Amino acid sequence: MLATSQALEKKRKVEAAHAANPNASNLVEFTPLGAGQEVGRSCMILKYQGKTVMFDCGIHPGFSGVNSLPYLDGNEDVDISKVDVALITHFHLDHCAAVPYLLSKTPFKGRMFMTHPTKAVFHQLIRDFARGAKGSSDEALYTEEDVDASMDRIEVVDFLQTLEVAGGIKITPYRAGHVLGAAMFMVEIAGMRCLYTGDYSRVPDRHLPGADTPDVQPDMVVCEATYGVSRHLPREQREAHFLQRVTDTLRGGGRVLLPVVALGRAQELLLMLEEHWEAHPELQAVPIYQASGMMRKSLKVYETYQEMLNEDIKTLFMHENPFAFHHVTHLKHAGQFDDVGPCVLMATPSGLQSGVSRDIFEAWCEDRRNTVILCDFAVQGTLAREILGGPKDILTKTGGRKKLNCSVAHISFSAHSDYDQTSTFLDEVKPPHVVLVHGEKTEMMRLKGALEKAAAEKEIPRSVYTPAILQTVKVTREPLRVVRVAGQLAEKPPHVGQHLKGIMVSGPAGTGAAGSGAAPQQLLLHPNDLHAYTRLHRGRVTQRQALATDRPFSALRLALEVMFEGVEGSGMLPVSGVKHQRREDPQGASFQGQQLHEQQQQQQDAGV
Template sequence: MPEIKITPLGAGQDVGRSCILISIGGKNVMMDCGMHMGYNDERRFPDFTYIAPQGPLDNFLDCVIISHFHLDHCGALPFLTEMFGYSGPILMTHPTKAICPILLEDMRKVAVERKGESNFFTSQHIKDCMKKVTAVTLHQSLKVGKDQVLEVKAYYAGHVLGAAMFRITVGSQSIVYTGDYNMTPDRHLGAAWIDKCRPDLLITESTYATTIRDSKRCRERDFLKKVHECVDRGGKVLIPVFALGRAQELCILLETYWERMNLKAPIYFALGLTEKANNYYKMFITWTNQKIRKTFVQRNMFDFKHIKPFDKSYIDNPGPMVVFATPGMLHAGLSLAIFKKWAPHENNMVIMPGYCVAGTVGHKILNGAKRVEFENRQFIEVKMSVEYMSFSAHADAKGIMQLIQYCEPKNVMLVHGEGKKMSFLKEKIQQEFGVKCYTPSNGETSVIHTVPSIAVDIDLPLLKSEAKQYNSQPPDPKKQRLLHGVLVMKDNASTMCLMDVEQACREAGIARHVLRFSSTITVDDAGPSSKTTDKLYQMIKSHLDDFNVHLIDGAINVESVMVNVDCSENDKKNILVSWTNEDEELGSFILKLLQNMGR
């Protein structure tokens, strides 16, 4: 039986470093190629030697697909293509293709220039890598590779600008990989959507496997209240974000709130890319939600009045302020630098709007660490208040269940989440949908057996004659439609066609040999033979109500069975019953019926 094999190289019972290998119908596909933010050693990249210990990978990998621009989904791509030797197709959406190199470059700078790491990819590597990318549009069915066997289709995922879920089809087998997605529309993005494509396997993220988030509005109000309170007491608010994505949503939120409440405290956006970043949103506005798309001609949602660019010298400015700074998990860069300065003051506040992977400063303070250690045995006291707001747009448990309902997979696999939470959701999925659910860990291969149906051709006249027969009967939805024919298989079953027997014999170049049986019985019945025939006709008809019984030229016909009454005017009549071997059951039934009829 055909099978699909899945091996996570990353994101198996883990968040970060998403990289999932799929082997389907003889094709090997890598879904996402992320890096882990929590590690600084070789563990941050997926272990590509698993695919081919010696590299290059071209003979072992047919396609790489990137779901969205977050580094835990695309961060290892230049490493894969430029340092590990993969030159095959790479697919991602247009916005991802546009934004991904900027984030990669940002990360590279932090790693190489600040931390002084060597053996990292270079700027040129990133550029060369992006040249190999094929951009896809939503819902386009793209055939990949020379043999055009592998088909890829992208669906809107909502999570960040350009995020997509992908369906991969080879022959009759298919898989849907969600990447990260969001089932509720937010301030600038729409909700994920997929059609009822009934894949053999749905691989879904499960970051919020056990969370059912309270309503979006409440969380927003909470966020605004906390920011407002902090600013009122003269404190500084640090919001570590990634340059693109959540940042834009929070900006829209604060911008409208500042306008409404007439607040004066400055809001800064510290990236150097602010304008550029917002430009991407302007030009890919077709990827944002309905409301923004409708009004963009009149007013661009991404032109902010209250939000100004940040300069490093502002860190020590007195008075309240709100600062957005990268990166989002406080693991390096400007956000960390600001954090070090502001953390010791209890008036200040840091709001973590997204998930933080284990090992980062963000993760530590969220877990209540009051003292954080840095390199050179340097310690920072954390006195500022630490708030976590789950703004990160992942599907919650409800959303995951909803997506399963949308696409009706035959199997489900959970990745990109914590093991414990997964097992809870796994139970729920198996209970509710009765499908098998897998939660492999990294390096563990899951095998899924698929049941293929076989596609053959059918001769149109055969199909039409069945339809004619069916339509001539009174409608009865419970009744089976019988299709009978001969399957002709030629050239090692490379062409298979169902046709009626005569056509099949012609096609095969053979002649049928028809067996016919005849038997005579004698009955006592006065009167003309036509009257006897009529009686027999009525009787046969009454017993075979769902057959077509015809009276033609004094003979009764049912399928190939013929009943003839001889023409003598005696009281004794000879009845000839004749049928072909194919109608043996029917023929012998009618014969018995006539033999046993009352007189």
């Protein structure tokens, strides 16, 4: 009895909540737990019809320890224990480095998916990250053992493979073109589609194809806004500028530091430098050093997943391994090379906040002959972002000051979408709702304005949102409705996209054919089949009226049309018709009688 009473009370509460907000079940809710009006710690929550999806779970490169994490417990409306599935787009730290923390330190119980290359690189990269944080217990978010344990809970999915998980969530990954294995995820819940782009690029580069364009229209696109309204120069111009800057520095007796992310742009730059050195024998005496063990190990992954690279690289693999570099020396540690003359050195991290790149930068920054080339996006709060502002000196890791005399150049090879790519992509997939994330507030607002203006000029319905962290975007969506088709309309099965014309019967009126039991909730019928499937019947009402008038019938018809101008046909039921006949008085009186004959097919209330 107690259980029954509790169930009834719960039912009453649900009904009361629905009465207060009848659209609650049709509400799409999207909340950034990170990367809302910032770049870093990407982590998003999507909720619809009782299902919850997490996109990405990364750290912020400008912070350390728990301060770098997404706000996993910062919103009372987001319960991590209720997340059904987490989808990780790629292996960069700002998108995946909080995954072991999520799996080992929070009540998350859902499933987790990423592509095969992402999982392969994730294990190596995040283990290396955990090992690097071991020296400071305050900053260590998890252990190497936590990373190993997380691998058992991570499942893999192929590009363009559709899986249904958690009893009604369909997921489909598309190529994102950002790094090897990077995915955009299309999620479908009860007919509602949301596409999360993660980091993506539609422009092919030296080793990766561009992003896919999904062939289905999403209701919502969650899109990166990293570069706002900026437009990238053509790749050929950027490569020429980069190689010229490197060559000029070396000829002037200087050194070139390339702070990079271990995987992604690093491989692109190595391919570029290898080709340039091969074509210029005069440079071959100048060493190119690569100081990341992770970068060296990752090259095996690129060899393993050749089929995911672009056609040019796959063709090269038929003859030799393009990642077996002849002019690049892989260093086991930073102290291995002799720092005695011009060289090119590639090291991590790209933000210069720590590690080998920071050590080399502090050693080289006071020499005017040297150059630092930033090839990736410089995140707010990092030293890389600071030196772009041209300070006279910098704060060292030990707390001292050093003069910034070296040259600093920003030549972006960052595989992020620019304005042209973003606007074209949105025009092609045509979402009515766009949520911008992974961008600094100023750039994000500029992009929002530009996208709204472009949509208005093209008369495209589009709403653009720019939520801050923990700010929820709420969009009401018409739910998917299933209608049964019967009778004449069902004799020939319709094709996809075909419009059907008929009478839709629903509610109390649709109580079945005569003598039958309960009927479907919604039924589409030809008017001639109403009597067979419902208790409704077609009727005809005829009215005759004699009217004495000395005016022409056209004047009377005009008056009737004005009076009934709002009357229209409903579906396949026509509007009323009017006919007239002229009759003379048999006594010959000067009188015109006009008989109005009105035929009307009246549609009974079918609860449509």
